[in-house]
Amino acid sequence: LRDELVAGQAKLDAKETELNELRQQIANKEAENAEKISFAPRATISGYILFKPTKSESDKLKERLNVRKKTSQLIQASENRATAAEAEAESAGFESRRNLEAAENNRLAERAKAQRELEAEMAKVASLHLDNAKLQDKSSSSSCRRRRRRRVCRQELRLARRHPPL
16 A cells, blocks of 8 residues: 555656646746737837737736636645645554545545646636737738747647646
8 A cells, every 4th residue: 555655646746747847838938928028019010010919918918827826826735735634644543544545535636626727727828829829910921920820829729728647
């Protein structure tokens, strides 16, 4: 049972590392997009206004970032509660197999729920990237760049919709 628990913990740690890497990639992508948006020129060329995000779009990005921060705090809090419950069960002498399995199942359920919330948020961000690309395409004169941006955004959206096994 201990070996199974250690093996399960190793798998969870690997998934957690992968999740943290994905969070870092998302944060980097958001920072990159925010930088692009903040430096977008506002000029008129042959009667067309180049894309510059409105304050509401900027507020949406900030709101999504806050949601992502809250989600990560919820994940951390649920993991802390599960770890504390396990430590309390062990210290009180409740090391029966059923109690340990129940604690582990609860922890896995909370982690899965947090993962689903994070994936939903990632899908929203990918959708925002696609919307952003469509808006930029309206101001772009090169159809090749437009198709490439849409293809990349669609790929990001497909990846965000997938549910990797825990």
